[in-house]
Every structure is written in C-alpha cells, then in structure tokens.
Amino acid sequence: MVTRRERLRDAAKEEIKTIARAQMAEQGTAAINWREIARQMGVTPTALYRYYATREDLITELIVDAFNALADAALAAEQSVSREDYAGRLLAALEGYRQWAVDHKTDFQLIYGNPIPGYHAPFDVTVQAARRNMAILVAILQAALQAGALKPTAAYQHPPDAILEQFRHQHDYGVDQVVLYIGVAGWARIHGMIMLEIFGHTPPVVGDTAAFYRHEVLHMMREMGLTLRQ
Amino acid sequence: MVTRRERLRDAAKEEIKTIARAQMAEQGTAAINWREIARQMGVTPTALYRYYATREDLITELIVDAFNALADAALAAEQSVSREDYAGRLLAALEGYRQWAVDHKTDFQLIYGNPIPGYHAPFDVTVQAARRNMAILVAILQAALQAGALKPTAAYQHPPDAILEQFRHQHDYGVDQVVLYIGVAGWARIHGMIMLEIFGHTPPVVGDTAAFYRHEVLHMMREMGLTLRQ
DNA sequence: TGTACATCAGTGAACGCGCGTTCACTGATGTAC
DNA sequence: TGTACATCAGTGAACGCGCGTTCACTGATGTAC
Numbered sequence: 131m132v133t134r135r136e137r138l139r140d141a142a143k144e145e146i147k148t149i150a151r152a153q154m155a156e157q158g159t160a161a162i163n164w165r166e167i168a169r170q171m172g173v174t175p176t177a178l179y180r181y182y183a184t185r186e187d188l189i190t191e192l193i194v195d196a197f198n199a200l201a202d203a204a205l206a207a208e209q210s211v212s213r214e215d216y217a218g219r220l221l222a223a224l225e226g227y228r229q230w231a232v233d234h235k236t237d238f239q240l241i242y243g244n245p246i247p248g249y250h251a252p253f254d255v256t257v258q259a260a261r262r263n264m265a266i267l268v269a270i271l272q273a274a275l276q277a278g279a280l281k282p283t284a285a286y287q288h289p290p291d292a293i294l295e296q297f298r299h300q301h302d303y304g305v306d307q308v309v310l311y312i313g314v315a316g317w318a319r320i321h322g323m324i325m326l327e328i329f330g331h332t333p334p335v336v337g338d339t340a341a342f343y344r345h346e347v348l349h350m351m352r353e354m355g356l357t358l359r360q
Numbered sequence: 361m362v363t364r365r366e367r368l369r370d371a372a373k374e375e376i377k378t379i380a381r382a383q384m385a386e387q388g389t390a391a392i393n394w395r396e397i398a399r400q401m402g403v404t405p406t407a408l409y410r411y412y413a414t415r416e417d418l419i420t421e422l423i424v425d426a427f428n429a430l431a432d433a434a435l436a437a438e439q440s441v442s443r444e445d446y447a448g449r450l451l452a453a454l455e456g457y458r459q460w461a462v463d464h465k466t467d468f469q470l471i472y473g474n475p476i477p478g479y480h481a482p483f484d485v486t487v488q489a490a491r492r493n494m495a496i497l498v499a500i501l502q503a504a505l506q507a508g509a510l511k512p513t514a515a516y517q518h519p520p521d522a523i524l525e526q527f528r529h530q531h532d533y534g535v536d537q538v539v540l541y542i543g544v545a546g547w548a549r550i551h552g553m554i555m556l557e558i559f560g561h562t563p564p565v566v567g568d569t570a571a572f573y574r575h576e577v578l579h580m581m582r583e584m585g586l587t588l589r590q
Numbered sequence: 591t592g593t594a595c596a597t598c599a600g601t602g603a604a605c606g607c608g609c610g611t612t613c614a615c616t617g618a619t620g621t622a623c
Numbered sequence: 624t625g626t627a628c629a630t631c632a633g634t635g636a637a638c639g640c641g642c643g644t645t646c647a648c649t650g651a652t653g654t655a656c
Contacts, residue, residue, distance in 0.1 A: 135620075135631075142632090160390050160477045164610060175610075177633045185610065242561060244474040247390045264563060285583075290575040293566055302565075314563050315576060322552025331472060333494060333544050335532075336523055345520040346545060353515075353583060365598075365653075372599090394643060405643075407600045415643065 143181050145171060147192060154236035160246050162189060189240075189249055190256075196237040197259030203230035204266050216274035217351055217358045223267060224320055224347050228340075231324050238328055242321075265303060268313040272305040274356060282308050283355040286315075312354055319350060373411050375401060377422060384466035390476050392419060419470075419479055426467040427489030433460035434496050446504035447581055447588045453497060454550055454577050458570075461554050468558055472551075495533060498543040502535040504586060512538045513585040516545075542584055549580060 149167045164185050168175040182188040207226025211218040231238040241260075245251070274280035289311035303310060323346060326332045327339050336342050352358060379397045394415050398405040412418040437456025441448040461468040471490075475481070504510035519541035533540060553576060556562045557569050566572050582588060 133620085138632095158475055158477045160474070163608090165608075173632095174634055176612085176635080179611080180632055239474050242555070242559060244390070244469050244559070245388055247388045260561070285579055290571065291568075293572060310565055314565055317563070318552040318556055318576070319549050320552065321556055322548040322550070325472070325555045326548055326551055329472060329474070331490070333547070335540055335544055338521075341520065342523060346548070349515055363653085368599095393641090395641075403599095404601055406602080406645085409644080410599055 139181070146178060146181055146188065147195065150188060150192060151237065154240065159236055159240045159243065162192075162246070164188075186249055189246060190252060192237070193240055193251060193256055194259050196234070196241050197256070197262065199234070199237070200227065200230050200241070201259075201262040201266060203227065204263065208266065208270065214277070215359055216270060216277065216279040217356050220267070220270050220274070220351060220356065221344075221347060223270060225344065227263075228320070228324055228343055231328055232340075235328050238324070242325065243329070261302070264313065264317065267317065268303050268305050268309055271309045271313055271356075275306060275309055279357050280309075280312075281355045281357070282312065283353065286312055286354055316350060316354065320347065369411070376408060376411055376418065377425065380418060380422060381467065384470065389466055389470045389473065392422075392476070394418075416479055419476060420482060420485060422467070423470055423481060423486055424489050426464070426471050427486070427492065429464070429467070430457065430460050430471070431489075431492040431496060433457065434493065438496065438500065444507070445589055446500060446507065446509040447586050450497070450500050450504070450581060450586065451574075451577060453500060455574065457493075458550070458554055458573055461558055462570075465558050468554070472555065473559070491532070494543065494547065497547065498533050498535050498539055501539045501543055501586075505536060505539055509587050510539075510542075511585045511587070512542065513583065516542055516584055546580060546584065550577065 146167055149170050150162050153161050153163060153166065162185070164178065165175045168178055171177075182191070204223045204227045207229075208219045208223035211222045213219075240246075271280060275282075286308060289307060293311055293314070305313075320343070323332075323339075323343050327343075332339055348358070376397055379400050380392050383391050383393060383396065392415070394408065395405045398408055401407075412421070434453045434457045437459075438449045438453035441452045443449075470476075471486075501510060505512075516538060519537060523541055523544070535543075550573070553562075553569075553573050557573075562569055578588070
C-alpha cells in the first residue's frame with residue numbers, strides 16, 4: 131500500500147526528471163543542471179538531495195527510464211498487430227522504435243549518443259535495460275522462424291565467423307543463431323537511419339524521413355526472407 | 361611564400377588543436393577547456409586569443425578538420441586500388457572510413473554525435489565539409505554504373521517517393537538518381553554499425569567488429585548489384 | 591647598414607558567473623501506545 | 624483520543640572550484656627607407 135508521503139515523494143522525483151528532460155531538449159544532454167532544476171521548482175538546491183543522492187544518480191535514472199520507455203513503445207506497437215502477422219509485428223515494432231526516438235530525441239541521445247562529461251554509467255544497469263530492446267525484436271524473429279514465416283535467405287543462413295563469438299553469449303537470448311545474426315545485422319541498419327535523423331545528418335536528398343525509414347525496413351525484411359502479407 | 365612568423369603561428373595553432381583533441385579523447389567532446397590548453401602550453405589563457413577569437417572558433421576548426429581528415433582517409437584508401445575494380449574501390453573507401461572513425465573516436469563523435477552544449481556549428485561550413493564524404497562514395501558508384509559494374513537490382517532501380525525530393529537537390533552531386541539512392545541507403549547502413557561501435561553499443565554477440573563490418577559491406581554491395589571480382 | 595616605426599606574441603590582474611555538494615538547523619507530518 | 628517521539632522535507636549559509644573573456648600593458652620580431 132502506498133502512503134501519502136510516498137505518493138508525494140514519487141511526484142517530486144517525477145517533477146525533477148521532467149525538468150531535467152526539458153533541459154536536455156533545450157540545451158543537450160550535458161545541460162542537466164541541478165541548481166536550475168531547484169530554481170524551477172521554487173526550492174533550494176539542497177532540497178533535491180532528499181530525492182537523488184547526487185547528480186549522477188539522477189542521470190542514471192533518466193537513462194534507465196529512457197531505455198524502458200523505448201522498449202515499451204516498441205512493444206506496444208508490436209502488440210497492436212495480429213499475432214500471426216510476423217512481418218507486420220516486426221514492422222510495427224521498428225516503426226514504434228523510431229517514432230519514440232524522434233519524439234524523444236534527447237532521451238535517445240542520452241542512451242546512444244555521447245556520454246555526458248564526467249558521468250560514467252554503471253555498466254550492469256544500462257546493459258540490462260538495453261537488452262530488453264534487443265530481446266523484443268529477436269523474440270518476434272524467433273516466433274516467425276518457428277512458424278515458417280521467416281525463411282532466411284542464403285546470405286543469412288550461415289553467420290560469418292566474426293559473429294561466431296555469439297556462442298558464448300547465445301544463452302543470453304535463447305534463440306537460434308540465424309535469428310541472432312539477423313537481429314543484430316538488422317538492428318545496426320535501422321540504427322544508422324535513426325542516428326542520422328536524430329542528430330540532423332540525414333542527407334538533404336531524403337525528403338520524408340519516416341517514409342524512407344519504412345521503405346528501407348520493408349526492403350530489409352524482404353531481403354532477409356521474412357514473408358510479407360499482401 | 362611562408363614567413364617565419366606564419367610558420368610559428370601555424371605550429372601554435374596545431375599545438376592548440378592537438379591538445380584539444382587529447383582532451384576530447386580523455387573526457388569527451390564537451391571537455392574542451394580553454395584554460396587547461398593554456399596551462400599545458402605553459403602560457404596564459406589570454407595568449408590563445410592570438411590564435412582563435414573564441415572557444416567556438418576553435419571547435420569549428422576541429423570539426424572542419426575532422427570532416428576533411430575523414431574524407432582524406434576514405435579517398436586515400438580508395439586510390440590504392442586499381443581503377444577498374446569498382447567494388448574493390450568502394451570496399452576500400454568504406455573500410456578506410458570506418459578505420460578512421462575507430463582510430464579517431466572522439467573526432468567522429470564531434471562530427472556525428474551530440475552537439476557540444478552552448479555551441480552551434482555554422483551551418484554552411486560543416487555542410488560543405490560533410491558533402492565531400494558523400495561525394496567520394498557517390499563518385500565511385502557513378503563510375504561503376506557507367507562502366508557496367510554496377511547493375512542495380514530491382515529493388516534499387518526505382519527509388520521510393522520519399523526520396524524523390526532529391527530532384528530538387530540532384531545537381532548537388534550531379535549523378536544518376538539510382539546512384540544517389542544507393543549511396544544514401546548504403547551510407548545509412550554503414551553509419552549504423554560505426555555509431556554502435558564508436559559509442560560502445562555493439563551487441564556483445566559481435567566478436568570482431570571489423571570483420572562484421574566487412575562482411576556486411578560485402579553483402580550489401582552484392583545485394584545492391586555491384587559485381588565483385590573473384 | 592642602421593634607424594624608426596609598425597606588427598605581433600604574450601602578460602597579469604580582474605570580471606562576473608555558476609556549478610555540485612557539505613553542514614547544522616527548523617518545522618511539519620506521520621506513528622505507536 | 625491524546626500525547627511523545629521519530630521521521631522526513633526543506634532551509635540558508637558557506638565551501639572550493641573553475642570557467643571564458645576583457646583590458647591595458649610590455650617586450651620582442653619584422654619592415655621600409
């Protein structure tokens with residue numbers, strides 16, 4: 131049961147994070163400013179130490195939140211599609227992924243861009259959070275493989291030596307080797323487009339970045355051997 | 361003719377930039393510190409104003425340098441391959457591109473990662489520099505197309521509507537539409553792998569990132585319709 | 591070849607600013623009997 | 624139901640630090656005649 135105090139406490143923590151996110155959106159991820167947060171809340175800087183032991187802790191929580199929100203967005207998108215439409219599910223997940231990134235540019239930068247100067251993310255925390263994103267994509271591919279909707283094309287059937295290292299880690303996701311390879315290769319591909327867009331480097335020849343992304347994803351799925359419904 | 365004074369001046373500017381790059385390598389792109397540069401040079405902070413009017417100007421020059429060095433690396437790699445081996449040239453260019461990025465992680469981050477807080481790159485300067493990189497790749501593709509080594513596969517022959525915007529900009533590079541499309545799509549793909557590697561997010565299943573990159577590039581070239589020599 | 595002047599590199603003090611964090615504290619809110 | 628005590632949110636002063644930039648200046652190096 132949640133006490134009144136706990137509710138107020140959680141609300142205060144949320145307010146702090148909301149302001150921190152606004153700061154990032156305006157000035158970049160490195161612009162998270164303790165004293166300025168306090169100012170905006172109408173409170174002394176010391177009061178914030180009731181909620182976060184240090185600025186580092188606040189940033190860590192923002193990172194974990196971002197990873198989770200990103201995974202939630204992909205998952206929600208994926209779950210709105212009929213279970214047997216594997217290609218549709220994957221497309222939805224990947225579009226949900228991109229949409230979240232575009233809607234929360236600085237949160238995405240916080241995760242995948244430059245580390246904040248002087249800040250070092252605790253390894254285990256962020257790795258755990260990052261795994262969830264990969265796990266969602268890989269789960270769809272695995273289901274598609276078992277249902278026969280994913281028939282990996284020749285090039286994907288035998289992962290290159292470079293990726294054989296995976297044997298050591300395979301249990302991490304508990305899926306077939308092909309699926310893991312397709313997952314990693316595919317993820318790298320969509321990551322490139324999103325990073326270019328988020329950081330404003332998409333070549334000016336691309337007009338509609340959302341449509342470009344969708345086109346590339348569909349092309350990729352076809353090329354990898356995932357059957358599309360008509 | 362270069363006077364003694366000009367030589368000394370250029371040497372001093374180089375020293376400043378070298379120290380700034382070391383700072384980035386150690387603490388990230390945002391860690392460029394005017395006073396600390398002066399300290400390391402054994403000089404007062406004010407002395408540096410003889411060479412750069414402001415910290416912003418210094419950063420801008422670092423960005424331009426990085427873009428040029430990156431393009432130089434790709435070009436040099438490409439030029440060491442026989443002119444008629446188009447696939448070999450492209451592979452060399454792309455591997456040179458990645459290698460430079462890996463060897464100069466923070467310079468690459470400076471270009472393609474988070475903007476430095478409070479710093480705003482002058483648009484025209486950086487755009488001009490970025491264009492060179494794209495131009496090099498696209499030139500190889502165009503030559504390959506004309507020589508018949510590049511026979512775009514079906515999926516690439518007709519760029520999607522999303523990219524038709526290019527008509528407005530096509531003259532920028534003066535190449536065929538297919539080439540431009542292949543160039544942009546391909547660039548996004550390699551960009552994803554490099555960004556993941558540079559920022560330390562390559563999934564741990566990938567053992568040898570260089571081999572993985574090479575494998576993906578070769579696969580991509582085959583898939584796009586660029587004939588490989590045996 | 592020597593002199594007069596202009597150009598340039600670098601100094602040193604100071605400005606104004608803001609940061610994250612510590613410490614000892616006050617006063618309000620909750621809890622146990 | 625009221626009282627005694629513990630818990631918690633928040634204050635206010637201060638610490639130690641470092642930043643980029645300005646200003647008026649000195650002394651060395653180059654240039655023109």
